Amino acid sequence: MPRYDTAVLNGTVVVPYVGALRCDVGVRDGRIAALVDSIAAGDAGAVVDARGKLVLPGAVDSHFHIGIYRDLATDAQSETASALAGGVTTVLSYFRTGQNYLNKSGPYRTIFPEVVAATEGHAYTDFGYHIGVMTTEQLDEVDWLVGAQGVGSFKYYMFYKGLNLTSDSTRGSAYTMADTYDLGHLYLLMRQVAAAAIKYGAGGRVSLSLHCEQAELIRVFMEEVKRSGPGGLEGYHRARPPLTEQLSIAEALVLTDATRCPVNLLHLSSAEAVASGAKGRRDHPHLDIRLETTLHHLALTHATAGGIVGKVNPPIRTEADREALWRAVEDGRIDTVVSDHACCAEADKGEDLWKALPGFGGTALLYPYLLSEGHLRRGLGLARVAELASANPARAFGLYPRKGTIAVGGDADLVVLDPNLERIVTPEVLGSAQDFTPFAGMPVRGWPTHTLLRGRMVFQDGGVRGKPEGQYVKRPVGRDGATP
Numbered sequence: 265m266p267r268y269d270t271a272v273l274n275g276t277v278v279v280p281y282v283g284a285l286r287c288d289v290g291v292r293d294g295r296i297a298a299l300v301d302s303i304a305a306g307d308a309g310a311v312v313d314a315r316g317k318l319v320l321p322g323a324v325d326s327h328f329h330i331g332i333y334r335d336l337a338t339d340a341q342s343e344t345a346s347a348l349a350g351g352v353t354t355v356l357s358y359f360r361t362g363q364n365y366l367n368k369s370g371p372y373r374t375i376f377p378e379v380v381a382a383t384e385g386h387a388y389t390d391f392g393y394h395i396g397v398m399t400t401e402q403l404d405e406v407d408w409l410v411g412a413q414g415v416g417s418f419k420y421y422m423f424y425k426g427l428n429l430t431s432d433s434t435r436g437s438a439y440t441m442a443d444t445y446d447l448g449h450l451y452l453l454m455r456q457v458a459a460a461a462i463k464y465g466a467g468g469r470v471s472l473s474l475h476c477e478q479a480e481l482i483r484v485f486m487e488e489v490k491r492s493g494p495g496g497l498e499g500y501h502r503a504r505p506p507l508t509e510q511l512s513i514a515e516a517l518v519l520t521d522a523t524r525c526p527v528n529l530l531h532l533s534s535a536e537a538v539a540s541g542a543k544g545r546r547d548h549p550h551l552d553i554r555l556e557t558t559l560h561h562l563a564l565t566h567a568t569a570g571g572i573v574g575k576v577n578p579p580i581r582t583e584a585d586r587e588a589l590w591r592a593v594e595d596g597r598i599d600t601v602v603s604d605h606a607c608c609a610e611a612d613k614g615e616d617l618w619k620a621l622p623g624f625g626g627t628a629l630l631y632p633y634l635l636s637e638g639h640l641r642r643g644l645g646l647a648r649v650a651e652l653a654s655a656n657p658a659r660a661f662g663l664y665p666r667k668g669t670i671a672v673g674g675d676a677d678l679v680v681l682d683p684n685l686e687r688i689v690t691p692e693v694l695g696s697a698q699d700f701t702p703f704a705g706m707p708v709r710g711w712p713t714h715t716l717l718r719g720r721m722v723f724q725d726g727g728v729r730g731k732p733e734g735q736y737v738k739r740p741v742g743r744d745g746a747t748p
């Protein structure tokens with residue numbers, strides 16, 4: 265009997281908060297069993313030769329939208345396959361009642377098990393869900409969602425309350441299928457999540473994620489841009505300018521301070537947004553505030569994102585914003601980088617900017633883009649890359665240290681990545697069902713060659729291997745006092 269099921273030999277192992285080390289990794293029963301200077305090939309049932317390559321902890325893409333615009337099971341299958349191509353082994357996806365997704369409302373006691381059942385058997389990665397608490401009756405389900413269902417994180421959309429103020433006929437209540445979705449609802453939700461964070465916090469972090477854009481300001485700027493331009497993605501950026509993020513973050517932080525709710529400020533897109541988030545953290549050192557940005561806000565500007573296909577909320581902004589976000593990634597103000605993956609078809613974008621569906625996919629670029637632009641071009645440390653894409657999201661969302669690091673006892677979610685492998689981004693390279701990509705034409709160096717999920721080879725030489733056997737992960741992972 266070999267001592268290990270699998271061994272990853274001769275690689276440079278990147279351990280978050282530690283650094284890059286030369287060692288071999290032994291895997292047994294789906295977990296990391298040994299980190300040692302050398303494992304004899306005969307001691308392992310299977311061997312992966314990682315000579316000249318990096319061995320990284322599987323990325324945790326903590327901002328994902330499985331099933332937002334397509335059938336949930338179908339989308340889970342194609343889009344988690346795309347995630348594997350970028351070294352992502354765990355996806356944390358947003359779900360809410362209302363329009364899109366399952367297009368209905370009701371209690372999560374009936375709807376949430378349906379969501380997990382629709383994903384299971386279709387996901388190639390392990391997965392979890394953040395839940396949008398949309399209605400007054402769902403507020404009372406927060407404790408049950410954490411304690412019984414392992415939902416360790418929730419979401420509030422600051423700008424939905426204004427959907428009924430915008431020009432088209434989609435009234436807010438029709439879209440959210442909610443009664444009183446406003447700052448009062450947010451306050452009550454923060455109280456619920458703060459209580460759950462105290463009750464379950466010993467097992468890992470419980471938190472609320474916030475999409476920060478301010479609805480009344482969007483209404484004013486959108487009317488101006490529709491009247492007098494500019495058109496295209498620059499117009500979209502001006503219709504939802506950084507000021508709307510700034511005000512929304514300020515509103516959210518007043519309530520965060522009042523409730524002591526742990527929060528995540530999602531997809532910060534502008535210099536102003538990241539400055540507001542960072543200032544909020546400085547001004548309130550007693551609060552738990554985490555900052556996130558996305559691959560597309562780091563990589564693209566309104567001039568380079570390909571026109572209408574690059575429509576997303578918050579918008580893609582300017583080169584100066586992009587540089588400001590990179591500075592915040594480099595100096596540690598930003599904790600996590602995510603894809604905000606939302607698969608849609610080019611036809612869903614159409615010709616009319618204002619009617620086009622917002623969002624697009626990018627999960628397959630998570631490690632490759634951070635390696636290419638962050639490490640190789642800007643000199644970001646390898647450990648920091650693994651922290652941004654794996655360890656920090658795992659800690660923020662109650663998965664650590666089962667996920668998010670390379671440590672004995674943790675899940676053997678390992679990515680072997682070739683730092684010299686270069687590809688030009690096309691929809692085919694990303695392996696998603698999406699037939700376009702705003703990242704098209706970008707040269708990216710540093711792609712996974714092998715990915716293990718709980719010790720099983722799930723991706724090799726550019727293709728997915730085996731069946732979709734990703735598991736639902738209950739969070740926080742230590743919430744029952746069990747060994748995670």
Ligand SMILES: [Zn+2]
Pocket residue numbers: 327328329358604
């Ligand atoms: Zn999103």
